Amino acid sequence: MDKQQFLSELRNSLSGIPRDELEERLLFYSEMIDDRIEEGMSEEEAVAGIGQVGDVVNQILSEVPLSDLVKERFRPGRSLKAWEIVLIILGAPLWLPLLIAAAAVILSLYIALWAVVISLWAVEVSIWVCVPAAITLGIVCAVRGHAAAALGMFGIALFCVGFSVFFFVICVAASRGLVRLAKAAVLGLKARFARKEESK
Amino acid sequence: MDAQLKRGLLDVCVLAAIKDGDSYGYKIIKDLRPYIELSESTLYTILKRLETGGMLTVRSAEHEGRLRKYYHITDAGMRRIEEFRSEWAEMISVYQFVIKEEHNG
Numbered sequence: 001m002d003k004q005q006f007l008s009e010l011r012n013s014l015s016g017i018p019r020d021e022l023e024e025r026l027l028f029y030s031e032m033i034d035d036r037i038e039e040g041m042s043e044e045e046a047v048a049g050i051g052q053v054g055d056v057v058n059q060i061l062s063e064v065p066l067s068d069l070v071k072e073r074f075r076p077g078r079s080l081k082a083w084e085i086v087l088i089i090l091g092a093p094l095w096l097p098l099l100i101a102a103a104a105v106i107l108s109l110y111i112a113l114w115a116v117v118i119s120l121w122a123v124e125v126s127i128w129v130c131v132p133a134a135i136t137l138g139i140v141c142a143v144r145g146h147a148a149a150a151l152g153m154f155g156i157a158l159f160c161v162g163f164s165v166f167f168f169v170i171c172v173a174a175s176r177g178l179v180r181l182a183k184a185a186v187l188g189l190k191a192r193f194a195r196k197e198e199s200k
Numbered sequence: 201m202d203a204q205l206k207r208g209l210l211d212v213c214v215l216a217a218i219k220d221g222d223s224y225g226y227k228i229i230k231d232l233r234p235y236i237e238l239s240e241s242t243l244y245t246i247l248k249r250l251e252t253g254g255m256l257t258v259r260s261a262e263h264e265g266r267l268r269k270y271y272h273i274t275d276a277g278m279r280r281i282e283e284f285r286s287e288w289a290e291m292i293s294v295y296q297f298v299i300k301e302e303h304n305g
Binding site: 025027029031032034035038039050056059063 | 224225226240241242244245264269
């Protein structure tokens with residue numbers, strides 16, 4: 001890949017980030033490639049030294065706030081005509097509820113995912129609560145002379161201790177997985193906003 | 201390594217690379233290479249952060265018929281390096297203490 005290809009691929013994938021910032025970043029990479037070439041590398045080598053376009057794009061996107069990408073996306077290329085503004089206002093009863101509904105669906109999906117994790121932790125806590133409860137009950141049974149029941153209670157307590165350790169691992173794994181999923185989702189969302197296919 | 205700690209370290213590394221004279225992007229990466237591997241994207245972020253924080257200034261100058269950006273350290277940048285030195289003197293003494301504990305235990 002030569003320098004022009006690299007820069008134009010970068011430009012395409014990042015056309016949604018604010019214009020000034022994009023130009024500044026492209027200039028920076030351009031200078032880096034030129035300096036490598038000046039040092040004796042071939043153009044191909046110099047470009048390869050910067051890294052894969054996809055990796056560079058991902059790193060840049062992780063740094064640009066989502067709000068900037070959204071703003072850039074919805075910034076109209078020209079000022080709106082009067083009748084367009086009127087249409088937008090008249091259409092508000094239609095598109096506003098739709099927009100709110102869409103946001104609510106996304107939000108509820110997000111909450112539902114977290115609810116799963118929260119319920120897992122709740123189970124973990126309840127198992128722990130079982131331990132002292134079973135021990136107390138076991139002691140009461142032993143004092144009253146119900147040996148079999150007491151033994152059963154102590155058994156339950158022991159089982160709960162073991163199971164809670166096992167379940168703790170599951171809870172931690174689920175929490176980590178969800179955090180990773182949330183990060184990936186944000187990056188994916190950014191990539192969608194960053195690439196403005198219809199621009200120019 | 202803790203992300204916050206690493207960010208602070210990288211900032212000071214880049215400041216140290218321009219401490220003794222103005223430098224440009226690729227030279228900074230080359231100068232730091234024996235100590236730390238920096239990618240271009242990471243360097244851009246650090247330079248931007250330092251510029252915003254007033255630790256360095258940027259000027260464009262012509263070089264071989266093209267423009268190249270040179271980075272110049274400010275007084276605030278110099279002070280940051282000094283802070284780093286005193287902070288780390290403390291860090292190292294804590295480190296020595298931790299090491300000693302491990303040997304005894």
